């Protein structure tokens with residue numbers, strides 16, 4: 163489904179070039195759940211951002227279902243991203259002024275052009291997702307009125323509103339206590355099993371990563387089997 167070929171990324175700094183990703187080769191199969199582990203600062207987030215096309219590589223290619231995504235023009239790339247990829251971050255990045263329901267709906271508006279969802283459809287889908295995430299009765303709460311676990315569930319619902327094929331999660335339980343983190347991870351596993359969504363999850367939590375199909379470790383700018 164996703165084929166990553168000799169992916170490299172460097173950042174140009176005042177002090178010179180910082181080579182972070184040094185040639186990543188990886189095939190990700192449809193319906194897989196992959197954990198990426200590794201020390202802080204090795205480039206896990208950088209890799210996930212590029213995989214989600216939020217950033218571009220210095221060299222190398224990524225094919226999604228055979229399409230060389232970084233050869234697409236900006237509009238096609240944005241539309242590809244909206245249709246295909248969902249993101250969950252360590253800090254949920256919910257908008258504090260908006261309700262839970264509005265936060266979940268938000269990508270629906272951005273995606274309206276490409277997916278042509280009507281407003282009523284977006285409301286309906288967002289409500290259904292909040293129910294599925296175990297959050298009935300929370301749709302009019304603002305993020306500040308919810309617990310950390312509830313906020314992360316809303317972030318997961320938001321990632322799913324455009325029905326992505328793949329969800330990229332960057333330390334989704336990193337900011338939660340163990341029990342709440344386990345619940346969020348269980349939720350991701352259930353989504354993988356029941357909806358067949360492919361997951362790539364960066365995590366520090368070894369006991370959680372063991373529930374994934376594959377664990378890859380980032381070492382010295384490369385990914386190795388763990």
Ligand code: ADP
Nearest residue numbers: 173180182200201202203204205206207208209
């Ligand atoms: P990880 O997620 O594994 O902790 P990151 O991918 O965030 O690591 O960062 C890897 C390295 O790249 C770090 O040394 C970081 O300082 C550097 N880095 C990340 N983003 C940028 C950027 N936009 N500009 C310069 N350096 C960056």
Ligand code: MG
Nearest residue numbers: 206207208332
């Ligand atoms: Mg990181």
